[in-house]
Amino acid sequence: MNEPIITISGLTKRYGTLAVVNGLDLSIHKGEVFGLLGPNGAGKSTTILMLLGLTEPSAGKVSVCGIDPTLHPIEVKKKVGYLPDDVGFYDGRSGLENLLYTARLNRLPKEEAYRRARQLLDQVGLGNDGDKKAGIYSRGMRQRLGLADVLIKDPEIIILDEPTLGIDPRGVREFLDLIVHLSRKQGITVLLSSHHLHQVQQVCDRVGLFVSGKLIAEGDIATLSARLFAGEPLLIEVNVACPGRDEMPVTHEKEVLSLLEALREVEGIGSVRFTGGTIHIGCNRDASAAIARTVTRSGFGLTHLQKKTYGLDEIYHRYFEGGESYGKTA
């Protein structure tokens, strides 16, 4: 299980002076489902293209199944199936014909190609639609046909670029279950990129967080949150009202400076921040009772108190949207 099948070291891709991928180190193990997470433009697709040898890296090394894709793209493409983020088919041909074309490009004999194509169409749930023209397929069907198209060459690794984009929630669920099922059954390594955290959370063994060309963290979700929020695994949000006037929520930081000071004194509390009328408190154990007591003692009215545990969402916000300042408080 821990045998690396993809190793990336120091991978860099520059367009002019802009480094889209910057010094990326990553290894992906055989048989795992790895999620590459990051906002749009983080360099996920570029990394994938370099894995396939479709784009040349500016620096660094890639090895896929022990082969360098920059030097031997054909060998790599024999073992890797790639589903682009907006996969297209020849609209005038049926789904089956599209699959057969891919199969024959992979030098499958006609008979076997036909057998496999039929079998895969059944597997992805297009058994009855195989003879319809690909032009009338819905987005979800196209994506499933894309999966069949990727699998027809019997790959060791499949790379899916934003596979869930534009499919309805139920379709996403089914599609991801299908991928995981296939991966487990046939021992295929799956690398999928996405900016949809919940979906990825459900299916991935490990994830890598990707921001502006850099891998910020990798690991399974539990270790990831433990590492990222070391010492403060719990977040408590508190809203307070001005002393003596319960209907007046506090909106400015200067009104609660004393309270923030008092809170920092409480045992078990790490960081205390005030943004948008809410006090965010990071603590290493459940300090909600102590917080409530402190608030009341300072004369403020406690209007709202919520405990939160970190999921991918928080990880995501922390890095992608909350900006640097939030990250530094950790």
Place this chain on the structure above:
Amino acid sequence: MEKLLSTPAPAQAAKLPLHPFWVIVSKEMSDHVRSWRFIILLSLILLTCAGSLYTALNNIGTPSKTGSPVNGTFFFLQLFTATDGSLPSFIVFINFLGPLLGIAMGFDAVNSEFNRGTLSRIMAQPVHRDYLLNGKFVASLLVVGILFFSLTLLVTGLGLVFIGIPPTASEFLRILSFSLLSILYVAFWLNLSILFSIRFRQPATSALTSIAAWLFLTIFYPILIRLVAKLLAPDAGSFPGPGDEPYSYQHTLLKLLRFAPSQLFSDATTTLLMPSIRSLGPLTMEQVAGAIPNPLPLGESVLIVWPQLTGLVAATVLCFALSYVSFMRKEIRSR
């Protein structure tokens, strides 16, 4: 298993799987043959061919009209060149419609794959990148080749039926080399439009650019040259005068005209199909004097059009090289 038998697919199962390049070629060919634009152009070409054949057959019986009795010995070739002025001859039609055919087959070769999102999918298969481009080119060329050969053979056959005189061996060779030349000519336009299809992302842009290039080179360029020629023309008064001024003037003019591939093509075809043509440039009186108006053998005719042939080949290869380079450098991303 029953399903497998019921399909039209596997005819020769035991054979080795086809090389991916030929898989691409065969797919592209079937795409072409199935496409509406090809069918429309094909019927257009067939119609005009029938028309020009008809006029040719009407006029072929009256050799006095074409003047020189020499042509009589190459009676059969007149099928392709004869006209009474109401309808252009076969070669003029090919000169006109051939480029259109080439453009129609190439203008969306690469950008439509890109826009459909199939390009990145195909590029993720274990094929070399140039297979796609070469495959498309070879497929279109094969389709054009089959089309033109069958067309000329069809015209030959019909002519045979109607005139009743079989073509001589040299006539037949001339007809075959004419077909080859036409294919080469279409290949040039095909490559030019493929080049545009790589450069421009919208098929409409590349189609319009190709057509613009075609119109310019076939229609406006000669007009432009004639305008310039008028300015440069030697004084009419001195025309019979001394020196070779008019001669070199004619030469320059023709040279300029021959930058257009259509001029090269029509030069080459007329020479091939009219054996009496012995030079494509102006001839001085001294050169003509004493010449016996005999038709040239095929080898000599080919020799005359050799520069034209080389020019066409060079233009085709240049376009192909440019498209090859820009395609290989293109970064393939999904749409």
